[in-house]
Amino acid sequence: MKLYGHPMSTCTRKVLTTLAEKGHEAQFVLIDLGTGQQKSPDYVAKHPFGVVPYLEDDGFSMYESRAIIRYLDAKLPGNKLIPSDLPSLGRMEQWLSVEQSYFTPHCMAIVMEMLMKQMRGGGKPDMDKVNKGRDQAAKALDVVDRALRSQAYLAGDTFSLADISWLPYLQYLSVTPQGTLITERPFVKSWWQRISTRPSWKKVNG
Ligand SMILES: N[C@@H](CCC(=O)N[C@@H](CS)C(=O)NCC(=O)O)C(=O)O
Structure with a gap:
């Protein structure tokens, strides 16, 4: 199995965390996002949208991180990361969708301005964008906080792909001043403390 990606990419990190949870090593092929390798003809021939991650497995290949993690859970032995009871499965899918639709775009607007822009020498953050992102991310986290009052993980009592899908975004948010969005909501x-201290995430996040 070969995983094409970048170790700092949130989407690659979801896949790496899933592999670590399953106790499986894939061969890692670095795609250098810094030099735009993801847009090179060789790579675009594999992934037509020119982004990471991309998976090759025994003659089969696929892209889209949230699809890849479902594939890996179904394929590999080890911890089951997709619940088998229907209500928990429904909840897991709901929170994967909430992450993608209502949280990540706003969280990443903050991260782009507060973290990535400065790392790339792009100057001062646009606080208008940060504050808009903060308001919207706060709404999503309020909903998560209410849900977690009565359960340890998003799908219920057990850790699942839904928790994995939130981890990489929460990680970057946590190291910005807007990380208080996490710490000011008790649940x-x-x-966050529970999922970010798992050995799988520690391995991926270094
Ligand atoms: N929906 C895709 C998004 C992939 C994506 O946007 N990957 C980012 C890194 S996290 C990327 O490759 N960015 C480089 C670019 O946009 O050129 C997935 O979940 O795999």
Whole structure:
């Protein structure tokens, strides 16, 4: 199995965390996002949208991180990361969708301005964008906080792909001044502590 990606990419990190949870090593092929390798003809021949990650497995290949993690859970032995009971499965899918639709775009607007822009020498953050992102991310985290009052993980009592899908975005948010979005919500805060201290995430996040 070969995983094409970049170790700092949130989407690659979801896949790496899933592999670590399953106790499986894939061969890692670095795609250098810094030099735009993801747009090179060789790579675009594999991934037509020119982004990472991309998976090759025994003659089969696919892209889209949230699809890849479902594939890996179904394929590999080890911890089951997709619940088998239907209500928990429904909840897992709901939170994967909430992450993608209502949280990540706003969280990444903050991260882009507060973290990435400065790392790339792009100057001062646009606080208008940061504050808009903060308001919207706060709404999503309020909803998560209410849900986590009565359960340890997003799908219920057990860790699932839904928790994995939130981890990389929460990680970057946590190291910005807007990381208080996590710590000022008690149930989000304890869930974050629970999921970010798992050996799989520690391995991926270094
Ligand atoms: N929906 C895609 C998004 C992939 C994506 O946007 N990857 C980013 C890194 S996290 C990327 O390759 N960015 C480089 C670019 O946009 O050129 C997935 O989940 O795999």
